[in-house]
Each structure stands twice: as C-alpha cells, then as structure tokens.
Amino acid sequence: MTPEVQELRDSLRASYPGCVDIDTDEGLIVVRRPTSAEFIEIEDAVISLVDLGAKLSPYAGLDAIKRVVVHPTPDRVEALLNEYPRFFDQLVTLARRAAQGGSAGVSVRRVDLKDEELYTREAATDEGRRTKRSGGRIFAVECYTLRNVPGELRPELIITGRHIMRRLGLIEDRELKKEITATGYTDEHGNKQPRNATLAKVARAHVLDNVPGCTVPDWEAHPHLLTLLGQAVITMSSIGIGSSSGK
DSSP states (O other): OOHHHHHHHHHHHHHSTTOEEEEETTEEEEEOOOOHHHHHHHHHHHHHTTOTTSOOOTTTTHHHHHHTEEESOHHHHHHHHHHOTTHHHHHHHHHHHHHTTSSSOOEEEEEOOOHHHHBOSSOOOTTSOOOBGGGGOEEEEEEEEEEOOTTOSSOEEEEEEEEEEEOOOHHHHHHHHHHHHHHOEEOTTSOEEOOHHHHHHHHHHTBOOSOTTOOOOOTTTOTTHHHHHHHHHHHHTSOOOOTTTTO
C-alpha cells in the first residue's frame, strides 16, 4: 500500500468510524457501517437471490450496497460490479463485518437468568412468591467479542452487553407464522423462512427494558443483533431437547 493510499484510508477511517476496507487489484475499497435499516435491506436483498419462490432479479441489492461504499465513487463501484459480478458478495461481506463491529465481531450466547432479572422488584406476596417478569417467559443473552492477548493461546472474551428477551406469546406465534407464510422466503428445502425485516421486528418487540444490570441493544452500533436476537426469540420459543432424547 502506497503512502497516498494509506493516507486516504486513515482519512476515511477518521470520517467513518467503524468502517472496514480492503486493498484490491482495483484499488482501495472502503465500506462504512450500515444503519440498522440499511443492514436489513442488504440482508433481505441477499436472501432474495436464494429465494426459490421468487423471480430472480439481477439488480437485487445493488443500490443498497452501493450506498454504504464510501470509496471509490458510486460510478466506479457500479463499473466494478459490472466487470466483476461477485464483487457484490465481497461488498456484502465487508458490510457485515462493519455491522458486526469489525473483524472480531460481536456474537450472542444464552446465559442463565439471575433472580433480580426473573422477578420484579415488587414485594413478595403473602405466600412468599414474587411476580415473574412477563410471566416468566423471558431469557437472558450476553453479547461478546474476542480479543487476542499477546502471549496467550486463547483469546480473551469481552462481554459487551447483557439483554433480557421475551419469548413469543401464543397469539404472537400464530401471527408470526402467518407473516412468514405471506412474506417469507423459500429455502433450499422448500420451507418458508422469515425475512430479516421480520426478525428485526421480533427483536425490537421482545427485548425488555428497565431490568437491573441489563440494557436494550444499541441497534445502530450493532445492527446485526436485530437478526441474531430475532432468531433467538423464535428459537427459544420452542422447548430445548435434551442430549439423551431418543436413546
């Protein structure tokens, strides 16, 4: 990388915090972090390309992905997309990296609930019971990233947030199934799957606030959490299967 390119990259990184870049045979490519709305639009465009129930569009996602490229110019990006069709996939990968917070990324894991998270602050009843939040239909997740530590074989796990999510209610589940049937995409097995816009709606509607020690995710800083946590709500609305089942 020449000093001129390095200077340009440093300048763009300063102007677009969280952007990611690659140095290619065609020059420097820089993609900024997409907003939550842009991330969902890009991901649903990607899904449309593998939707077996939809008509294939060669232009799906092109406008959405071009909006998050801050270098080179839009005209140059369009020319490169025409010359290298799979450049689209490379840009999507960069946009995902930016959305996830860089190369290390932010992942999600389910963790045990604490008593102060499961129960409200209200005093216990005469029977000695306290009220469960959302009827006890909740679960806890932690967001984390991994950081390499010099001299250590294993990376250090850094917790970036703890969130309380509510599982689907019975009516909500019925409504969600109808929405997926009407607007979902068809996967390679012929099954209808929820689009990212649907997952995002589920995530936003099922995160609890005002829980001690927990927060609502920063959707704009980590827009990919909309899909991860939306899917987690759906997954956690089924009973887990024990490892010894069927043996």
